[in-house]
Amino acid sequence: MDPHYLLQLAIQGILLGGLYGLIAVGLSLIFGVMGIINFAHGQMMVMGMYVSYWIFVLLGIDPYLSLIVVAAVIFVLGYLVQATVVNRILDYPEAMQVLPLVAVGLVLENTALLLWGPDYRSPQTALSLETLWIGPVMIDVSRLIAFVLAILITTGIFVFLKKTRTGKRIRAASDNRMGAILVGINVNRINNASFGLGAAATGAAGALLLPLMPLSPHMGHDFTLTAFIVVILGGMGNLIGALAGGLILGVAESLSALFLPATLKQVVSFSILIIIMLFRPQGLFAGKK
Amino acid sequence: MLKVSGIDVYYGDMAALSNVGIDVNRGEIVAVVGSNGAGKSTLLKAISGIQRPRTGTIRFNDTEISRTSTSRIVEVGISHVPEGRQLFPTMTVLENLEMGAQFPRARKCLPESLKKVLDYFPRLKERLSQKAGTLSGGEQQMVAMGRGLMSVPALMMLDEPSLGLAPVLVSKIFEIIQRINQQGTAILLIEQNVFHSLKISDRGFVLENGRVALTGTGEELLASPHIRKMYLGL
Ligand SMILES: Nc1ncnc2c1ncn2[C@@H]1O[C@H](COP(=O)(O)OP(=O)(O)OP(=O)(O)O)[C@@H](O)[C@H]1O
Ligand SMILES: [Mg+2]
Numbered sequence: 001m002d003p004h005y006l007l008q009l010a011i012q013g014i015l016l017g018g019l020y021g022l023i024a025v026g027l028s029l030i031f032g033v034m035g036i037i038n039f040a041h042g043q044m045m046v047m048g049m050y051v052s053y054w055i056f057v058l059l060g061i062d063p064y065l066s067l068i069v070v071a072a073v074i075f076v077l078g079y080l081v082q083a084t085v086v087n088r089i090l091d092y093p094e095a096m097q098v099l100p101l102v103a104v105g106l107v108l109e110n111t112a113l114l115l116w117g118p119d120y121r122s123p124q125t126a127l128s129l130e131t132l133w134i135g136p137v138m139i140d141v142s143r144l145i146a147f148v149l150a151i152l153i154t155t156g157i158f159v160f161l162k163k164t165r166t167g168k169r170i171r172a173a174s175d176n177r178m179g180a181i182l183v184g185i186n187v188n189r190i191n192n193a194s195f196g197l198g199a200a201a202t203g204a205a206g207a208l209l210l211p212l213m214p215l216s217p218h219m220g221h222d223f224t225l226t227a228f229i230v231v232i233l234g235g236m237g238n239l240i241g242a243l244a245g246g247l248i249l250g251v252a253e254s255l256s257a258l259f260l261p262a263t264l265k266q267v268v269s270f271s272i273l274i275i276i277m278l279f280r281p282q283g284l285f286a287g288k289k
Numbered sequence: 290m291l292k293v294s295g296i297d298v299y300y301g302d303m304a305a306l307s308n309v310g311i312d313v314n315r316g317e318i319v320a321v322v323g324s325n326g327a328g329k330s331t332l333l334k335a336i337s338g339i340q341r342p343r344t345g346t347i348r349f350n351d352t353e354i355s356r357t358s359t360s361r362i363v364e365v366g367i368s369h370v371p372e373g374r375q376l377f378p379t380m381t382v383l384e385n386l387e388m389g390a391q392f393p394r395a396r397k398c399l400p401e402s403l404k405k406v407l408d409y410f411p412r413l414k415e416r417l418s419q420k421a422g423t424l425s426g427g428e429q430q431m432v433a434m435g436r437g438l439m440s441v442p443a444l445m446m447l448d449e450p451s452l453g454l455a456p457v458l459v460s461k462i463f464e465i466i467q468r469i470n471q472q473g474t475a476i477l478l479i480e481q482n483v484f485h486s487l488k489i490s491d492r493g494f495v496l497e498n499g500r501v502a503l504t505g506t507g508e509e510l511l512a513s514p515h516i517r518k519m520y521l522g523l
Contacts, residue, residue: 172377172388179375181339183436184363184391 004136009254011137016212017250018147019205021243022154023223024230026201029157032174032237033194036086036097040105042223044199047108048074048206049215050116056123056210063125063210064145070207071200078199082192090191105220112217120214127211146208153204154243157197161239170194174237202227222266229273235283244285248272290315290475291336291367291444296345296355298328298335305331306499308345311477313444318466318476320486320507322520323496329479330372332496333446336477337369338362349444364392368442372449374433378422382413385421385432389439398441405472406435409465427458434462438469445469446477451485463489483520487511495520 023045030038038044051073055066063070081104089097130141161167173180173190181187202223213219230249234241249269256268276283291313298306306328313319323329334340336347338359347355354362363369368389377385386406390399407414410431416424421432430450437445447466451459459482467489470476480486487493487507495503495516503515510516517523 168380168384168388171380175377175379176375178339178371179377180388181359182337182363182369182371182375183388184360184440185388186358186360 006255006258008137009257010251011139012143013251013254014247015139015143015147015250016254017247018150018154019209019246020226020230020250021246022150022205022208023202023227024234024242024246025154025157025239026198026205027227028198028231028234028237028239028242029170029174029201030195030198031231032239033170034086034090034191035094036090037101037228038195038198039098039101039224040081040108040220041198041202041227042225043105043108043112043220044074044077045202045206045209045223046112046215046217046220047077048203049210050112051203052207052210053121053123053215056125062127063123063207064149067149067204067207071204074203074206075196075200077203079192079196081199082195086195087188087191105224109217109220116217118217120216122214123210125211140212142211146212149208150205153201157201158239160197166190166193170197225266226269229269233272233276233284235285238283238285241283241285245283248284290350291477292346292348293332293336294346294348296335296342296347298331298340298342300331300340304499305340306335306342309496309499309501310345311494311501311504313475313477315443315475316470316473317491318470318478318489320478320480320490320493321496322480322483322486322493324481324520327496328499329496330448331499333369333371333448333477333479336362336446337367360391363440363442364394366441366443367446368437368440368444369446370433370437370448370450372452374429376421376429376432376436379420381418382421382424382432383417386413386435386439389436391440395440399439402439402441406438409438409468410435427454430454430462434465438474442474444475444477446479448479449481450478451480451482459485483516484511487516 027038027041030036048070052063052066052070055061056063085100085104089100127142132139132141161171169185169190172185173187177187230245231242233248234245252272253265253268256265260267294310295308296306297304297308309332321329321332331340335342338357342355346353349365349367377388386403390396390402412428413431413435416428434450450462454462463485466476466478478486478490487510490507492506493510494501
């Protein structure tokens with residue numbers, strides 16, 4: 001086996017894994033605060049991609065430049081989903097929380113289908129075809145930028161949660177809901193902000209992914225699933241675990257190209273899911289219940 | 290300052306409190322005692338707006354608060370140190386304390402409040418950067434009380450602060466409750482440690498099966514044959 005090829009795959013895996021990490025951090029944050037799994041997470045990411053796409057097509061603004069706007073739009077989307085749907089179902093048994101969020105995902109997916117049709121779209125952004133050689137290893141520039149920005153955004157989220165007043169309130173609500181209510185935190189508002197922030201993370205990841213893969217309304221499921229697997233891998237509600245899990249899954253998927261056809265890539269993530277559920281259901285890094 | 294009148298609180302169809310009335314005056318320590326399941330914690334939850342009463346009124350400084358949000362209730366000066374402490378386990382002791390000061394009035398005097406809390410509980414000084422979840426039970430109780438003080442309450446409600454603590458620490462906690470009270474904070478104290486709590490209280494209420502069975506000054510209650518028989522085993 002060619003070691004350069006191996007290295008190449010590993011690096012590609014890490015770069016994509018950074019994006020998985022960002023998506024999963026969003027999912028894990030939402031789970032940590034509300035104990036809810038956002039089954040519309042991938043679809044929200046796709047919405048981020050479409051917003052980014054249309055800003056690019058209509059206004060000619062590069063996806064990297066419109067990133068903040070895209071994140072803000074998806075933040076509002078997440079905030080509204082929380083305020084209208086999720087806050088009503090928070091106290092329901094878990095099985096009953098699944099359907100409303102799956103429904104949100106379906107609504108988003110079909111909205112995209114209705115508005116933009118089923119076609120695959122791949123915008124030619126300024127950097128989408130640029131490559132970079134580091135020794136014998138070839139790296140797509142847009143992949144590298146996506147990785148760097150994903151890590152920066154993730155770090156930004158960590159710092160936000162660690163240092164700011166709202167961030168601390170989010171952590172408090174995630175740690176102990178009743179405790180947060182008792183010290184006087186308006187937990188409903190924190191829920192909305194957390195869902196918005198988690199959605200914004202996945203929306204931003206969508207924008208970063210735009211130059212890397214063709215966009216279509218139906219690609220959300222796979223990402224919901226990927227994010228879910230990453231979160232289980234890293235420990236539910238554990239944000240650092242989510243980032244690490246993203247990197248691990250990215251590399252594993254990428255290396256699977258050595259022995260599996262690309263269309264069977266998901267075999268890897270499902271195998272990881274099954275192994276984790278069997279041997280370490282709490283995740284590689286401890287999570288919450 | 291606090292006047293609870295005729296409240297009924299239900300969990301589903303089950304009445305946990307029926308026609309309960311208690312009051313706390315400025316500067317007082319008032320104890321509510323009763324056996325397991327009598328409704329003591331439910332009473333505090335009703336006052337802090339977590340479990341709404343079906344009927345009756347709760348007035349704090351002459352304002353009706355039985356439909357007010359918990360966050361507003363904290364803001365106007367009631368703090369609730371709950372059963373089971375309800376700390377933020379992955380946050381540090383310092384962060385836990387800071388989270389107690391949510392509103393501008395409390396945030397403005399955060400450094401002084403913190404100093405006061407560390408004065409009451411010097412043991413927490415060396416634990417400030419430790420995660421609250423890794424503290425001993427006694428230390429967790431100190432953080433819970435400290436966090437409750439950080440909102441600069443006019444009335445502090447304590448739900449079984451001595452539960453599960455070693456006897457030495459129990460006396461210490463009661464002593465600190467008295468010190469907090471001497472600094473001008475009224476205390477509503479819930480306890481199963483009937484003797485100790487009535488001893489430091491100005492007045493007390495005995496809850497039985499969700500009703501106020503008996504009330505009087507701390508001394509009266511300690512002398513009452515009913516209390517001596519049912520709660521003190523004398
Ligand atoms: N969330 C709840 N759902 C249903 N019933 C509840 C709930 N919380 C309390 N109860 C019931 O209400 C009654 C009063 O409970 P409460 O917790 O107020 O008692 P307590 O006096 O604080 O008891 P303890 O000394 O054991 O803490 C009990 O019968 C209890 O089973
Ligand atoms: Mg109780």
